[in-house]
Amino acid sequence: MLCWAAAPLGLETHVLDPDANAPAAGLASHFVQGDFNDAETVFRFGRGMGVVTIEIEHVSIAALHRLRAEGVLVHPSPDALATIQDKGLQKDFYKKNGLPSAPHHIYKDAEALREAVRRGEQALPFVQKARRLGYDGRGVAVVRQHSDLATKLLDVPCLVEELVEIEKELAVIVARNAQGQVAAYPLVEMHFGEATNLLEILVCPADLPPQVAEAAYQLAKQTIEAFGLCGLLAVEMFWAKDGRLLINEVAPRTHNSGHHTIEACATSQFEQQLRAVLGWPLGGAALRAPAAMVNLLGEPGHEGAVRYEGLEGCLAIKDAHLHLYGKAMTKPFRKMGHITLLADTREAALEKAAQAKCLLRVVSG
Amino acid sequence: MLCWAAAPLGLETHVLDPDANAPAAGLASHFVQGDFNDAETVFRFGRGMGVVTIEIEHVSIAALHRLRAEGVLVHPSPDALATIQDKGLQKDFYKKNGLPSAPHHIYKDAEALREAVRRGEQALPFVQKARRLGYDGRGVAVVRQHSDLATKLLDVPCLVEELVEIEKELAVIVARNAQGQVAAYPLVEMHFGEATNLLEILVCPADLPPQVAEAAYQLAKQTIEAFGLCGLLAVEMFWAKDGRLLINEVAPRTHNSGHHTIEACATSQFEQQLRAVLGWPLGGAALRAPAAMVNLLGEPGHEGAVRYEGLEGCLAIKDAHLHLYGKAMTKPFRKMGHITLLADTREAALEKAAQAKCLLRVVSG
Numbered sequence: 137m138l139c140w141a142a143a144p145l146g147l148e149t150h151v152l153d154p155d156a157n158a159p160a161a162g163l164a165s166h167f168v169q170g171d172f173n174d175a176e177t178v179f180r181f182g183r184g185m186g187v188v189t190i191e192i193e194h195v196s197i198a199a200l201h202r203l204r205a206e207g208v209l210v211h212p213s214p215d216a217l218a219t220i221q222d223k224g225l226q227k228d229f230y231k232k233n234g235l236p237s238a239p240h241h242i243y244k245d246a247e248a249l250r251e252a253v254r255r256g257e258q259a260l261p262f263v264q265k266a267r268r269l270g271y272d273g274r275g276v277a278v279v280r281q282h283s284d285l286a287t288k289l290l291d292v293p294c295l296v297e298e299l300v301e302i303e304k305e306l307a308v309i310v311a312r313n314a315q316g317q318v319a320a321y322p323l324v325e326m327h328f329g330e331a332t333n334l335l336e337i338l339v340c341p342a343d344l345p346p347q348v349a350e351a352a353y354q355l356a357k358q359t360i361e362a363f364g365l366c367g368l369l370a371v372e373m374f375w376a377k378d379g380r381l382l383i384n385e386v387a388p389r390t391h392n393s394g395h396h397t398i399e400a401c402a403t404s405q406f407e408q409q410l411r412a413v414l415g416w417p418l419g420g421a422a423l424r425a426p427a428a429m430v431n432l433l434g435e436p437g438h439e440g441a442v443r444y445e446g447l448e449g450c451l452a453i454k455d456a457h458l459h460l461y462g463k464a465m466t467k468p469f470r471k472m473g474h475i476t477l478l479a480d481t482r483e484a485a486l487e488k489a490a491q492a493k494c495l496l497r498v499v500s501g
Numbered sequence: 502m503l504c505w506a507a508a509p510l511g512l513e514t515h516v517l518d519p520d521a522n523a524p525a526a527g528l529a530s531h532f533v534q535g536d537f538n539d540a541e542t543v544f545r546f547g548r549g550m551g552v553v554t555i556e557i558e559h560v561s562i563a564a565l566h567r568l569r570a571e572g573v574l575v576h577p578s579p580d581a582l583a584t585i586q587d588k589g590l591q592k593d594f595y596k597k598n599g600l601p602s603a604p605h606h607i608y609k610d611a612e613a614l615r616e617a618v619r620r621g622e623q624a625l626p627f628v629q630k631a632r633r634l635g636y637d638g639r640g641v642a643v644v645r646q647h648s649d650l651a652t653k654l655l656d657v658p659c660l661v662e663e664l665v666e667i668e669k670e671l672a673v674i675v676a677r678n679a680q681g682q683v684a685a686y687p688l689v690e691m692h693f694g695e696a697t698n699l700l701e702i703l704v705c706p707a708d709l710p711p712q713v714a715e716a717a718y719q720l721a722k723q724t725i726e727a728f729g730l731c732g733l734l735a736v737e738m739f740w741a742k743d744g745r746l747l748i749n750e751v752a753p754r755t756h757n758s759g760h761h762t763i764e765a766c767a768t769s770q771f772e773q774q775l776r777a778v779l780g781w782p783l784g785g786a787a788l789r790a791p792a793a794m795v796n797l798l799g800e801p802g803h804e805g806a807v808r809y810e811g812l813e814g815c816l817a818i819k820d821a822h823l824h825l826y827g828k829a830m831t832k833p834f835r836k837m838g839h840i841t842l843l844a845d846t847r848e849a850a851l852e853k854a855a856q857a858k859c860l861l862r863v864v865s866g
Contacts, residue, residue, distance in 0.1 A: 444511070462511060
């Protein structure tokens with residue numbers, strides 16, 4: 137979607153991805169197949185580029201540092217990215233910078249965590265998160281009772297935080313450019329699947345007391361300033377039942393919580409990311425119309441060549457905007473696309489989203 | 502731009518264009534370099550496609566007929582396209598179908614036209630139009646006085662029509678699908694360059710008395726029904742100073758008068774064309790915000806590798822949307838891109854358009 141946004145801006149795009157059939161391959165000006173965790177591959181790819189940016193955090197930091205040293209603009213900065221890649225460092229960063237987040241402890245593995253519970257130093261219930269490579273609900277364990285300690289724990293370096301009683305899950309995407317200009321997209325409210333912990337439906341604007349919304353915008357802006365980033369930062373937050381507003385985690389890139397901005401906002405998050413990393417003036421982030429977004433996930437029990445059922449029914453919904461990612465193969469819960477629904481009210485947008493979700497099935501064969 | 506709109510819909514696109522560096526080459530799933538006036542080339546290209554459509558009228562009709570005979574869906578229909586390709590037949594069509602258009606006469610060449618003037622059968626002033634291959638203001642001569650007869654006439658098969666005193670030039674893009682569903686985009690008002698006869702600035706909605714607007718929508722709908730088209734029809738009209746509403750000409754494809762629909766309307770003309778030719782439900786055509794569009798034309802006196810001056814200034818205008826077509830070379834008055842400006846009122850949109858036009862220059866070197 138970044139390449140898609142880059143085309144009308146007259147930008148030449150080079151994409152590195154391990155999958156030769158990556159959706160971007162067909163839209164980038166140039167495509168290189170390669171491992172973005174391999175320092176040499178990333179360095180060779182990035183040399184001679186005007187600006188290097190990312191769409192996933194798990195990229196060789198060493199290579200990004202080398203590219204910076206050679207004079208290539210790298211956004212987000214390798215230092216910020218290193219902090220964000222490691223959820224332990226990320227949590228430490230919030231604490232150090234006075235940014236509210238659920239209190240946490242760091243453990244080296246499952247046994248160290250169990251030991252802390254045995255000693256009474258770690259109370260239940262809690263959420264355990266792998267420090268690295270967590271993504272789309274993976275790398276997270278919710279431990280409610282002692283019996284979960286035997287079956288649910290991830291045996292990796294991890295952090296543990298309070299299991300927050302959540303009123304709503306929110307996100308604010310903020311953009312910042314090299315001139316220090318900052319723009320925040322309207323708050324969104326996210327609904328995750330119980331089983332998958334994947335974003336299923338998002339609605340914008342969020343339904344919140346004005347002072348909570350204002351606090352969320354301020355928090356998002358403080359966070360991007362603290363990291364000193366150029367580009368986007370998606371700040372996911374919990375609004376707790378006890379009234380606290382807490383950062384859950386951040387992503388320094390275009391994000392699933394901003395897909396609706398393509399139609400719903402003055403500038404899409406994809407164009408905004410390009411403007412921000414290029415040092416161009418930021419575009420407007422104002423909401424044009426209330427919107428809901430549904431992720432199109434591969435149906436459980438279906439694996440293989442993808443087929444979309446109910447597509448025409450969805451397209452008949454007024455102001456429904458379909459985005460398929462061009463992935464040839466589906467598997468259970470794989471993100472295959474999304475639909476954005478605009479309406480006059482958030483309730484009407486949500487109603488249409490429920491309708492679209494009901495009509496469209498991502499199956500195989 | 503059609504390929505760009507096709508990507509998120511999960512469509513596979515094949516493009517035929519004589520220029521290996523055509524902008525579409527980078528965005529189409531498959532690109533074939535070839536002459537679309539060569540029947541064999543077009544036929545071979547189109548065999549086995551699901552649907553064949555066009556972005557320019559001057560395509561081999563014989564090939565399109567053969568493809569239809571082989572069961573390929575071809576939209577617009579080859580018969581309608583043949584009528585529209587020839588402005589003489591197009592004018593006859595309006596007359597036969599009771600669609601208002603300036604009265605016309607057909608001549609086989611410049612001498613036949615001069616002879617008619619000499620005999621007093623053809624009054625001055627008039628507009629002469631080449632029957633074939635007119636495009637972007639080419640193939641049109643305005644004859645105001647007898648001395649123009651020696652210097653201005655085009656020596657080709659032509660039609661001659663009354664020089665209408667124009668109050669405003671308007672366009673309505675209508676879409677129709679195989680199920681007969683019809684959707685009309687909001688009326689636009691077009692401002693052409695004096696010297697070039699090229700569209701320079703467009704504003705939407707048009708500023709018109711409601712009954713004139715209503716008549717224009719009705720006329721556009723009647724016209725697409727009369728042609729029986731699937732796909733888009735851009736209906737360019739004159740609102741004459743004497744109050745008549747006259748069809749100037751039509752284009753059965755995505756059109757310069759609809760570029761603003763990408764941001765300003767619920768569904769872009771490009772997605773609408775795809776929906777219409779595929780037999781999908783049409784998208785909404787409602788206006789989201791008043792808009793103006795400026796064509797980015799190559800600066801006179803500049804020919805060669807293109808460079809855009811003032812791009813960042815333009816991008817700093819609130820709700821300015823840049824579209825560069827990715828053409829490597831500029832020449833005087835070549836269409837290199839466009840900018841769409843959204844605002845709360847048409848006057849504010851026009852003001853921004855004037856500002857953008859002033860800031861941005863398409864130069865060489």
